[in-house]
Amino acid sequence: MTSLKILLTTFLIAFSFTVKGQANFVPDSTLIYKTTAQGNLKMHVFKPSNYKASDQRPVIVFFFGGGWVGGHPKQFYQQARYFADHGFLAISAAYRVRGKHKTTPFESVTDAKSAIRFLRAQADTLGIDPNKIIASGASAGGHIAACTGVIKGFDETDENLDISSIPNAMLLFNPVIDTTEKGYGIEKVGEDRKTELSPNDHVEEGIPPTLIFHGTADQTVPFENVERFTKLMTEAGNTCELIPFEGKGHGFFNGSFFRKQKADTIFNKTMDLSIKFLEKLSIKGVE
Structure with a gap:
C-alpha cells in the first residue's frame, strides 16, 4: 500500500507539473x-505578469517555420513565454502560407512587414517601445523575419508606409537566407525571381543587428548560407553574430512544449544567449 501511495503521489505531482507547464x-x-483576401491574421500575445498598456516595453514577434507552406504559431509559444517572463511583450504571429491560403513566399514576407508596422503603429496602445522591436523566426519564418530587416519593398500598399516595417534587431533560428540554387526555396519563389527575397543578395550597410542560431549539419538550409550572410553583414559594417550548433540538424532549437522532448538544454541556451545579445544592444525587459 505504501508503495502504491508513493507511485500515486509521484504521478499526481508529475501530472500537475505537466498541466501547469502546458497551461503556461x-x-x-x-x-x-x-x-487579407484570404482571411484575418492574428497575433498570439504573451504578457509579463506586471504588464500594463501604459508600459514602454521591448516587443519580440516570432514567425513559425514550415517552408512557407504550413506551420502554426504554437511553435514559438514556449519562447514567447520565456521572453514575457523576462519583461518583454512577446508575440507569435500567423502569416499567410500556401497550404491554408494558397499564397507564395512573397505574401508571407509582406505579412511579416505588416506585423512589424502594426506593432510600431500601435505602440502607445500596446505598451511598446517603438524603437525596440525584435523580429524572430525559424526556417521560412526566420526568412520572413530576416526580410523585414534586409529586403526593400513588398510592403502592403494600403498601409501607412511612413511607419517603418524594419525591426530594431533580429534573432534568427536556422533561417532560409538564400533562395537561389545555393540555398533553399528556389522552386517556391521561381527561377526568374530567385534573388528578390534572398537576403544574401541584398546585404548593405544599415541592416539591424542580428543573431543567428544554426546547426552545422542542417540538411535543409545549408550552414554555408548563414556563414556567408554573417561575412557579408560584417563586411558591410553591420552587427551579425552566428552561433553554430555542432552536428545539429534543422529545427534543433525547438523546446519541449512543441517537440514533446524531455530536455530543454538547447532551448535554454538559445534563450540565454538571445537575452544577452539584446542586452548588449540596450534592449532589456521591463521589470
Whole structure:
C-alpha cells in the first residue's frame, strides 16, 4: 500500500507539473493585425505578469517555420513565454502560407512587414517601445523575419508606409537566407525571381543587428548560407553574430512544449544567449 501511495503521489505531482507547464504556454490574448483576401491574421500575445498598456516595453514577434507552406504559431509559444517572463511583450504571429491560403513566399514576407508596422503603429496602445522591436523566426519564418530587416519593398500598399516595417534587431533560428540554387526555396519563389527575397543578395550597410542560431549539419538550409550572410553583414559594417550548433540538424532549437522532448538544454541556451545579445544592444525587459 505504501508503495502504491508513493507511485500515486509521484504521478499526481508529475501530472500537475505537466498541466501547469502546458497551461503556461497558452497566449494571454490574441488580436487581429491584418485583414487579407484570404482571411484575418492574428497575433498570439504573451504578457509579463506586471504588464500594463501604459508600459514602454521591448516587443519580440516570432514567425513559425514550415517552408512557407504550413506551420502554426504554437511553435514559438514556449519562447514567447520565456521572453514575457523576462519583461518583454512577446508575440507569435500567423502569416499567410500556401497550404491554408494558397499564397507564395512573397505574401508571407509582406505579412511579416505588416506585423512589424502594426506593432510600431500601435505602440502607445500596446505598451511598446517603438524603437525596440525584435523580429524572430525559424526556417521560412526566420526568412520572413530576416526580410523585414534586409529586403526593400513588398510592403502592403494600403498601409501607412511612413511607419517603418524594419525591426530594431533580429534573432534568427536556422533561417532560409538564400533562395537561389545555393540555398533553399528556389522552386517556391521561381527561377526568374530567385534573388528578390534572398537576403544574401541584398546585404548593405544599415541592416539591424542580428543573431543567428544554426546547426552545422542542417540538411535543409545549408550552414554555408548563414556563414556567408554573417561575412557579408560584417563586411558591410553591420552587427551579425552566428552561433553554430555542432552536428545539429534543422529545427534543433525547438523546446519541449512543441517537440514533446524531455530536455530543454538547447532551448535554454538559445534563450540565454538571445537575452544577452539584446542586452548588449540596450534592449532589456521591463521589470
